[in-house]
Amino acid sequence: MESWCFVKHKASFLIFMMLLIFMLGWAQGIYIEDERKALLEIKASLLEVSNFLNVENLLPTWVDHGKYCDWERIKCNTTPGFVTDLSLGDMFSIEKDMDDFYAFHRSHELIWRLNASLFLNFKELRSLDLSWNYIGDTFVSSGLERLSELKTLENLNLGYNFIETNIFPSLSELTSLKILNLSRVNGYIMSSPTHDISEFRIPENLEVLDLTGNGYYGTLQIQGSQKTSKLSRLKSLNLARNHFNESLITALTTFTSLKTLDLRVNSLCGPFPSQEISELTNLEMVDLSSNRLNATPSIQDCKSLMRLERLESVSLAENNFNKSIIACLSFLPTLNILDLSNSYNLGMPNLPYLEVLVLIEDNLNGTLPMEALASFHHLKLLDLSFNNFIGSIPSTIKSLSSLQVVSFAYNSLNGSLYNDGFCDLKNLHVLDLSDNMFDGNLPKCFSGLSSLKFFDISSNQFTGIIPPSLIVNLTSLEYVDFSYNKFEGSFLFSLFFNHTKLQFFRFKSGGEKIEVETEEPIGWIPMFQLKFLALSNCIKKRPKGSVVPSFLLYQHELGVLDLSHNSLEGQVPNWLLKNNKNLEVLKLKDNSFRDVIHMGNKSIIKELDMSGNHITGNLSLDRLGILQLDNNCFTGNIGNNTSGNYIELRVLDISENHFTGRIPSWMSNMCSYFGYCELVARNTRLDGPFPCGQTSFVFLDISQNSFSGPIPSCINLKYTKHLHLGSNRFTGLVPDAFQNLTNVLTLDLSRNYLSGGIPEFLGELSNLRILLLGKNKFIGSIPEKFCQLNKVSLIDVSSNFLTGLIPRCLNNITGPKQLAFIQEFMIGYAVSSFWSDLILQYHIGDTRPIDSDQFETQDEIQFTTKNNPLSYKGNILDYMSGLDLSSNKLTGKIPEELGMLTHILALNLSHNKLSGPIPISFSNLSQIESLDLSSNSLSGKVPSELIQLTKLAVFDVSYNNLSGRLPERKAQFGTFGKESYEGNPLLCGIPLENNCTTTPQVSESSTKKDTEKWYDIDKASFYGSSCSTWFVFMLGFVAILYINPYWRRSWLEFIAECMYTCYYVLYDFVRQANPIKRSFHHRLGWRFQIYFLTSKDEAFRTFKKFKLKINNDIGIKLKMLRIDRGGEFTSNEFTQFCNDIGIARQLIHDNKMLCDRQTHEDPDPTPTFDAAEDNPITTDHAGLTAMDTRSSADLKKALESLEAEKRAMAEQLRAMQNQIHELSINRRHEHEDESGGSGIHQHKSGTCCSGKNSWTALQNVGVVRL
Secondary structure (H helix, E strand, O other), rough: OOOHHHHHHHHHHHHHHHHHHHHHHHHHHHHHHHHHHHHHHHHHHHHHHHHHHOOOOOEEEEEEEOOOOHOEEEEOOOOOEEEEEEEEOOOOOOOHHHHHHHHHHHHOOOEEEOOOOHHHHHHOOOOOOOOOOOOOOOOOOOHHHHHHHHHOOOEOOOOOOOOOOOOOHHHHOOOOOOOEEEOOEOOOOOOOOEEEHOOOOOOOOOOOOEEEOOOEEEOOOOOOHHHHHHOOOOEEEEOOOOOOOOHHHHHHHHHHOOOOOEEEOOOOOOOOHHHHHOOOOOOOOOOOOEEEEOOOHHHHHHHHHHHOOOOOOOEOOOOOOOOOHHHOOOOOOOOOEOOOOOOOOOOOOOOOOOOOOOOOOOOOOOOOOOHHOOOOOOOEEEEEEOOOEOOOOHHHHOOOOOOOOEEOOOEEEEEOOOOOOHOOOOOOOOOOOOEEEEOOOOOOOHHHHOOOEEEEEOEEEEEOOOEEEEEEHHOOOOOOEEEOEEEEEEEEEEHHHOOOOOOOEEEEOOOOEEEEEOOOOOOOOOOOOOEEEEOOOOEEOOOOOOOOOHHHHHOOOOOEEEOOOOOOEEEEEOHHHOOOOOOOOOEEEOOOHHHHHHHHOOOOOOOOEOOOOOOOOOOOOOOOEEEOOOOOEEEEOOOOOOHHHHOOOOOEOOOOOEEOOOOHHHHHOOOOOOOOOOEEEEOOEEEEEOOOOOOOEEEOOOOOOOOEEEEOOOOOOOOOOEEEEOOOOEOOOOOOHHHHHOOOOEEOOOOEEEEEEOHHHHOOOOOEEEEEOOOOOOEEOOOOHHHHHHOOEEEEOOOOOEOOOOHHHHHHOOOOOOOOOOOEEEEEEEHHHHHHHHHHHHHOOOOOOOEEEEEOOOEEEEEOOOOOEEEEEHHHHHOOEEEEEOOOOOEEEEOOOHHOOOOOOOEOOOOEEEEEEHHHHHHHHOOEEEEHHHHHEEOOOOHHHHHHHHOOOOOEEOOEEEEEOOOOOOOOHHHOOOOOOOOEEEEOOOOOOOOOOOOOOOOOOOOHHHHHHHOOOOOHHHHHHHHHHHHHHHHHHHHHHHHHHHHHHHHHHHHHHHHHHHHHHHHHHHHHHHHHHHHHHHHHHHHHHOOOOOOOOHHHHHHHHHHHHHHHOOOOOOEEEEEEOOOOOHHHHHHHHHHHHEEEEEEOOOOOOOOOOOOOOOOOOOOOEEEOOOOOOOOOOOOOOEOOOHHHHHHHHHHHHHHHHHHHHHHHHHHHHHHHHHHHHHHHHHHHHOOOOOOOOOOOOOOOHHHHHHHHHHHHOOOOOO
């Protein structure tokens, strides 16, 4: 019976257990299916972002079959197989560059719309990583607080996202959390504060809290002992890069379990909080660097630090403490690690028990303080880099036998290394002596440093060969840099073949005599796998052409490869990209590679520099960030990129190629979400208008092309710092959009066809350093607002049409006070974990600069100085200073205030219309090298004070109105030739040929002495000598006329002509009342023109003179000529001339000439020339006939008046003829008396009235000879 009951109950129990197991399995299956669906929904939510970013095939193993515990990014527990860990961080393989990451989000507002409630399906979830994604506020609003139902969730990482809403109320509900990472969760960019941390109720089990870089403020308000006890588990608190002040530290005194406290880069002020920190008795590391702490507490307060028996690491870098802080820190009983970087004038701390001492950039100087360090017997890390130490390294450094890390980089140390004791530091792991002035050979004893991992001696002056034994024996080397020294000979790279740990090697040559042999011995195979290799300008040159090192065939982990400046030949080594899937940086600049580079679809390369080669064809942009293709052989049009792959392109340099056509629109939209974009398309032969786009280029250079039309006003200029539009064909005005150039440093608009006035707003660009507007068509005056450009160093407005005065206030241009053209763009290379390991090992801050290379885009401008248009590029622009106003139409005096530009190197005011003296204040231009004032109207003397300009190399004042003695040939003025002064005839002295006159005797009066000039004139002497000279001249003139009859006759003819002209001018004026008579008498006056001929062959020439005279003087056109039939008037030449110009001729019977006829009744016996304007006037022997359009009555009266005048004049002529005849007879008798009656005076045929007395008689009766 009992057995039956037992069996019966046993069966029931088994059935119950089977049913229970079935139900548990059924529930488990439901849970598993819910988890699968949630995972697939998470994958589906990624589609929108992945499509935009062109990221394909995300989570390929997440499919709707199989065990999801085998999927990537997932971990499950063994039983019952639920998800415990979800690692969904960095789903889109985001470039770990904070500025670019956040700039992209702000530009595109890209958000991963992830639903937080999906994670409620993972009941056993312990760890959730969602960092480095584009998660936004929707994640919070979709039920983040409901994750409190996940009782096992201990680790939540939401760092590096864009959750801008207040996340604290939701997180306060997650009571099971032990680790919470909210670093940079809200996209904070170090501007204004964001949220008050006082709203955050910290979960009671929380052990690690990271709130780095969110802009939070406020304090942790903990009230009541019960709440305080719940926080006893918090061990690590990171509040770096926020806006917390010193009140927070007081609230932290309740966190007694804290071991690490990070308050870097906050707003802490006042003294070092020794009292508050002393309450945290479990504290092991505290970082208060980069705050504004500036005082040391009292000794009593400092003694409270003795309670911190576990505190080993303290960082107070970048504060404002004085030396007393070191005495306060000496009370810390277990202090081993101290970082006082960027804390000036603290000196060397006397804390001999330290193991780590970091004094980077502390403005320390003098020799290395080895005596003070001699007692630091436990010192393991000593970093004195970026200071001003000089001298050699004392041999006493060997007493620091515990040293493992030594960095003396970036000082001014010198000497050799033979006696410095480094060879005795057998525990040395890191030795950094870079950027000093060490010389001599490398000691062979360095080969005994078998533990050495990091060896950097770059940028020194080491000579000789690199000892092979040094390389062979140092098999622990991981990081080696021999760049920029003076080594000689050949270095075998194969010496590293057995260095299995080698990851980083850099050897960049600055022109040394050393060559790196990479091919010997033939066929050697390396045992290392490099991550970083730079062999720039050092690979051995071969007669048949250098080749890519063959050992690279065996490298598969390269991240950075630089083979620039090696003259390597052949096809582009595409196999490098194929073999090295992690290659991000490839620099093959200045080689001779040809053909096309092929980048695979899976390439992750971010920077490609192929400039200075012979590359042709097309190039896929893929996901490139930096692309340099300048100085290649690209031709044809630039293709349109429709794939959208240009969105990550930050720097594009295609300058110095042979493209044609227009620039594609996608270039104006590349990298539109980044804060740093560059486009360099200088001298590429592109034309047409420049396209508008969304990108605001920090650096835009499209100069030396053929872009035309107006400058587009739609260009985004928000972030532009360097704008080069010069040497194009732009027309029109400077667009108003340029007033948005608030950050611009360089503005080049020169060598275009811009017109209008120079805009006033250019003077409001407060950060402007270089302004080039030369060789345009600007008009108007120089804007007064240019005087507000107090940071500008170069201004060029030459070769325009500017007028007006030079603004006197230009002296306000004081020049830059800090550097602006240094190469700021740094590319960081994650090539080594050395310093990361040191940070973890020694608990120090990451104060060392990352390994990086400078991007080589540099400003390049043209500026005329020393009479030469020169190009200036890169950092030199920080030191150039000049003002060029030449080749305009500026007037007025040169302002004295320009002499206050004491920093200026070049001043050009030539080819203007400036007047007045050269300002003496120019002697204050102590730095000037070129001064050009030529081709103006300057007067006065060259100031002798200018000889104080000891740096003046070019001086030009030619072609002015300067006078006086030149300055003494001292200093630089002894080097100037006469071409500097030519075109000033009143200048004298060496080097000119004009000698200055003897200096007059100095009078006793000091006042007269001061006012006398070498060119002063005695007025009495001047007037006396002038009158005497005039009298002598007149006397000589009369004597010449008396002696020479021909000159006397010419002079009298000239006088007669003047009298005749005056007579008829007055005659016309008197008869002005009667216009008809005036017209006829005007013509009649010209009718009686008498020309005396010495021979008949002068008739034709005299007639042409007459015709020209009436054409020019009166404007009358000759219509008819009445002449006799003499041969002088009927010659072929005379006839042809009249026919050509349309003069009708009337030939009459021969008449005897006036001088041959003693009596004649015709009142008009001479040939007459008739002239007419619109209506011809003709004459005959009987009288004058005229045709006019006036009324017959008026004409009749006019003719009667003319006939009366004609008869009167005829009577006068008869009287004149009689007088001439009598004079001729008298003259003949006089001549016969003088010659004894042997000779008879006769006239030539055709001549009239020759002889002195005859002409005098004619003058007496009023006949004018013309």
